[in-house]
Amino acid sequence: MTTDLHQEHIDNSAKALIKADNLIAGYFPGVPILNGSDLYANEGELIGIIGPNGAGKSTLLKALFGLVKVWSGEVTLRGENITNMRADELVTRSIGFVPQNNNVFPSLTIEENLEMGCYQDPSKFVDSFERVSSLFPALKDRRKQKAGSLSGGERQMVAMGRALMMNPSVILLDEPSAGLSPALQDEVFIRVKDINKTGVTVIIVEQNAARCLQIVDRGYVLDQGQNAYTGTGRSLANDPKVIELYLGTLAKS
Amino acid sequence: MIRVFQIRRILKSVLLSTIFAIYIGSGASALDGPGISGKISDPDGKPLAGVAITLANNENTIQGLTDATGAFELAAPSAGKYTVSIDVATLPAGLTIAEPGPEREITFVQGPKVLIFKTQVGTSADQVAVKRDSKIPQLVVDGLLFGLTIALGAMGLNLIFGTTGLTNFSHGELLTYGAFTAWTLNYLVGLNMLIAVPLSLVISAFLWGWAQNRYLWKPLRRRGTGLMAMMIVSIGLALTLRYSALAIFGGSPRNYNQYAAQAGLDIFGVAITPKALIMAIIAIITLAIVLFWLKNSKIGKATRAVRDNPDLASATGINVEKVISYVWTLGGFLAALAGITVGINQDVSWRMGQILLLIMFASVTLGGLGTIYGALVGAITIGVLIQLSTLVLPTELKTVSALFVMIAILLFRPQGILGKRERVG
Ligand SMILES: Nc1ncnc2c1ncn2[C@@H]1O[C@H](COP(=O)(O)OP(=O)(O)OP(=O)(O)O)[C@@H](O)[C@H]1O
Ligand SMILES: [Mg+2]
Numbered sequence: 314m315t316t317d318l319h320q321e322h323i324d325n326s327a328k329a330l331i332k333a334d335n336l337i338a339g340y341f342p343g344v345p346i347l348n349g350s351d352l353y354a355n356e357g358e359l360i361g362i363i364g365p366n367g368a369g370k371s372t373l374l375k376a377l378f379g380l381v382k383v384w385s386g387e388v389t390l391r392g393e394n395i396t397n398m399r400a401d402e403l404v405t406r407s408i409g410f411v412p413q414n415n416n417v418f419p420s421l422t423i424e425e426n427l428e429m430g431c432y433q434d435p436s437k438f439v440d441s442f443e444r445v446s447s448l449f450p451a452l453k454d455r456r457k458q459k460a461g462s463l464s465g466g467e468r469q470m471v472a473m474g475r476a477l478m479m480n481p482s483v484i485l486l487d488e489p490s491a492g493l494s495p496a497l498q499d500e501v502f503i504r505v506k507d508i509n510k511t512g513v514t515v516i517i518v519e520q521n522a523a524r525c526l527q528i529v530d531r532g533y534v535l536d537q538g539q540n541a542y543t544g545t546g547r548s549l550a551n552d553p554k555v556i557e558l559y560l561g562t563l564a565k566s
Numbered sequence: 567m568i569r570v571f572q573i574r575r576i577l578k579s580v581l582l583s584t585i586f587a588i589y590i591g592s593g594a595s596a597l598d599g600p601g602i603s604g605k606i607s608d609p610d611g612k613p614l615a616g617v618a619i620t621l622a623n624n625e626n627t628i629q630g631l632t633d634a635t636g637a638f639e640l641a642a643p644s645a646g647k648y649t650v651s652i653d654v655a656t657l658p659a660g661l662t663i664a665e666p667g668p669e670r671e672i673t674f675v676q677g678p679k680v681l682i683f684k685t686q687v688g689t690s691a692d693q694v695a696v697k698r699d700s701k702i703p704q705l706v707v708d709g710l711l712f713g714l715t716i717a718l719g720a721m722g723l724n725l726i727f728g729t730t731g732l733t734n735f736s737h738g739e740l741l742t743y744g745a746f747t748a749w750t751l752n753y754l755v756g757l758n759m760l761i762a763v764p765l766s767l768v769i770s771a772f773l774w775g776w777a778q779n780r781y782l783w784k785p786l787r788r789r790g791t792g793l794m795a796m797m798i799v800s801i802g803l804a805l806t807l808r809y810s811a812l813a814i815f816g817g818s819p820r821n822y823n824q825y826a827a828q829a830g831l832d833i834f835g836v837a838i839t840p841k842a843l844i845m846a847i848i849a850i851i852t853l854a855i856v857l858f859w860l861k862n863s864k865i866g867k868a869t870r871a872v873r874d875n876p877d878l879a880s881a882t883g884i885n886v887e888k889v890i891s892y893v894w895t896l897g898g899f900l901a902a903l904a905g906i907t908v909g910i911n912q913d914v915s916w917r918m919g920q921i922l923l924l925i926m927f928a929s930v931t932l933g934g935l936g937t938i939y940g941a942l943v944g945a946i947t948i949g950v951l952i953q954l955s956t957l958v959l960p961t962e963l964k965t966v967s968a969l970f971v972m973i974a975i976l977l978f979r980p981q982g983i984l985g986k987r988e989r990v991g
Contacts, residue, residue, distance in 0.1 A: 380881065401882075402884050404881070412881065418879075419874055421867065428864075430881045430883070435864060
């Protein structure tokens with residue numbers, strides 16, 4: 314079954330904007346966390362990755378983004394091999410990343426956090442700041458506040474805003490709704506959809522699988538470092554196996 | 567941001583450095599029983615012959631004179647408590663013995679002791695008057711001046727720790743090598759200090775700072791070497807550099823060609839030499855520029871971002887290694903300035919960095935690890951505390967008070983004076 318999925322991946326991913334083939338990666342030698350993961354995203358697509366805790370979802374994003382060493386396999390962006398490239402070089406190639414935890418600089422102000430977002434091209438700051446603050450109006454009034462004093466939801470906005478400052482063509486989001494109230498979670502999903510509508514390709518990892526599958530174009534179900542299922546958001550959300558194993562009661566209710 | 571493991575690491579480091587300091591601190595002498603030996607020279611380092619020196623207790627009085635090389639050696643008949651005194655009348659006119667004065671109490675337990683009497687321009691009468699009248703203001707001023715110097719070194723130590731996580735035991739040697747670089751240019755090459763100092767700051771920044779990182783620490787980081795292992799490498803490096811300095815420049819303290827001896831100005835009863843005043847002003851200006859740069863420049867902000875979270879900084883597009891490279895260059899520059907300041911105000915010696923290392927660690931811990939102003943506030947506080955501690959502690963023990971301050975801080979306010987506990991979640 315895994316080999317079928319791999320074949321399907323190879324068949325469909327030829328024109329992908331960003332693509333990972335057969336990634337094996339981990340933190341300690343001899344303990345792989347990713348056991349041959351495949352993933353691709355076409356220009357303008359919204360891709361979701363779901364799966365149980367510890368499946369390797371965050372590790373997959375970090376491997377795409379040069380923060381975890383890839384032992385074998387290949388990551389390409391528009392056909393260029395970017396495997397194990399330094400994260401800041403990937404930012405130059407217009408990829409943005411919002412990690413799951415510790416995703417703001419606590420001792421910097423909101424404004425300074427956003428400035429760091431366009432570190433490589435400070436001339437973009439004024440325009441980008443306007444654009445980002447129209448997405449997250451709350452940030453504008455509090456620009457002088459230290460990010461370390463913000464709530465979880467506010468931090469999430471700062472983190473997403475920062476990743477958008479360079480106008481990336483792909484953005485990787487790791488559980489942007491984690492720890493937020495249901496109302497705020499909805500807000501985040503709407504924002505993510507908005508970001509995607511501006512033409513940015515989005516790859517999002519989500520704990521809230523049912524909600525995630527509603528907004529994505531395609532989804533991946535990751536289990537033990539491998540793809541267990543892939544398909545459109547709708548088809549995954551309605552797949553009885555996926556419901557039983559990964560969506561559980563949440564989806565049925 | 568203060569994490570428990572950082573505090574543990576610092577504490578461990580401090581204990582280790584103290585052990586090193588004690589271990590390496592013992593000296594050697596030609597006498598094999600109780601007795602004293604040493605050397606007396608004028609402030610320019612020229613030996614003084616024929617200076618009368620007396621070693622006495624209730625039963626015995628032993629007298630001697632310094633020889634042509636300025637050396638003296640007096641054997642004591644038995645162990646116990648003695649008074650050593652120098653007859654200031656036998657010094658050349660206009661010279662006197664520097665702090666703590668021409669008379670010392672000394673107790674022999676077993677072996678001999680090496681005594682250092684430093685001479686300075688002035689008359690002993692002034693000196694005693696200043697000392698008696700206004701001891702506390704004098705100590706506070708001395709402490710502030712010392713604290714400013716320490717702040718220069720501690721700032722670099724804190725920035726390097728903040729951005730790389732390295733507890734750098736060889737940071738003291740950055741001071742030593744900066745001071746010796748200036749000494750080489752000034753004393754050996756013969757350059758005027760006004761040229762030698764700026765030149766050695768630049769050389770130190772690149773050679774001892776930038777290059778050290780480029781050819782040692784960066785490859786280790788790239789290999790993923792653990793912080794503990796790196797700390798041990800830094801201890802090894804400290805010893806290597808320290809003893810290389812001893813091998814190259816010798817064991818006796820060196821002075822620069824210029825500004826070695828200066829009469830103190832009397833400002834409201836506080837004695838201060840013009841050179842100390844000028845170095846303090848240079849330190850203040852330098853620290854102000856560095857703080858402004860950290861706060862407002864693009865790289866300064868990136869430095870703070872890397873200190874908060876290197877992975878996130880990289881994910882944001884910051885070239886973290888480049889920032890670290892700036893920090894090491896700056897650290898080398900600041901440490902050299904600190905070393906040269908100590909060299910100008912006192913002397914240049916192979917052990918100067920080792921002695922100051924503990925005080926720098928204490929300053930950084932006291933002020934708050936990783937906070938911008940932490941190193942500065944910590945260093946000034948420690949500088950003053952150390953000087954004031956001489957009111958109650960023997961002068962020999964004054965640096966030890968830094969250790970006590972540090973342990974107290976770690977117990978009662980681990981985030982330091984300025985550090986805030988981070989909000990979690
Ligand atoms: N920095 C790290 N060092 C060592 N092991 C790690 C590290 N981060 C994650 N792991 C391990 O890798 C495995 C996968 O972790 P990962 O964070 O990718 O899971 P995840 O799918 O994102 O889970 P969650 O839904 O809980 O966020 C886990 O077993 C975890 O223990
Ligand atoms: Mg995760």
